[in-house]
Amino acid sequence: MSTLGADAFRLDGKFAVVTGAAQGLGAAIAIAFAEYGADVAICDRNVEGMERTAEAIRGLGRTVTTRELDVRSIEGVNDWIGSMGTIDVLVNNAGGGFHSHFEKVNDKGQKALVDENFTSVTSCIRAALDHFSEGASIINVTTVEAFRGSPGFAVYGAMKAAVEHLSRTLALELSPRGIRVNTIAPDGMDTHGEEGLMAAVGATEHYREQLALGAGTAADAAGPAVFLASSASKYVTGVTINVDGGSDAARGWRKQPDGSWLP
Secondary structure, eight states, X not given: OOOOOGGGGOOTTOEEEEESOSSHHHHXXXXXXXXXXXXXXXXXXXXXXXXXXXXXXXXXXXXEEEEEOOTTOHHHHHHHHHTOOOEEEEEEOOOOOOOOOGGGOOHHHHHHHHIIIXXXXXXXXXXXXXXXXXXXXXXXXXXXXXXXXXXXXXXHHXXXXXXXXXXXXXXXXXXXXXXXXXXXXXXXXXXXXXXXXXXXXXXXXXXXXXXXXXXXXXXXXXXXXXXXXXXGGTTOOSOEEEESTTHHHHTTOEEOTTSOEEO
């Protein structure tokens, strides 16, 4: 007989940290955490957008702190997270990329991609290690590009794949402390970041229409994040939840207007 109750999904009394929370997935996840009872600390380079997220959280009656921060700065990350008390949930959402064939990516561009999408994750986790509560949850945001070839996004995709591998390894290394480490891999979402990437490669809205579930929104990532942050997922670690409308399942197949599927 199941003993799982609705309260297992609640985050009351928890303190969550979310990077890149000015818009898109980060904002949706931070606000959802507050809706489920958590107090939240958020950071972003976009101060105006971050304040909108903070106002939404305050409107829910929860406490929120903000920090203007470029997560590529290890010193900045250490200062921000080092000033915190106990951390129950850490969401490494901040990241980004640009479209360019590998041969045209210079050393500076590659360093920016590595620092923003991988080093920022290791920096935040390392800075939080002495702050995590017993049984804390780390949620790293990757992408479907971590699991398939990505022409024009070679370094970006490689770093997202590295985050997925890191998460599996840390799920084992941190298990003695009961700390769980999982990833969310989104695709097909109507967000500012994805719009930019789609425009860069000349993709159209037909891409989302050809997914099994059609277009998604940033809010669609909030439910899986709440699940992974809550005690409802206390026996889940080292896994990736694809929040992609069936993109990974299709592996190149696309739904046609009549509902049939073609490669």
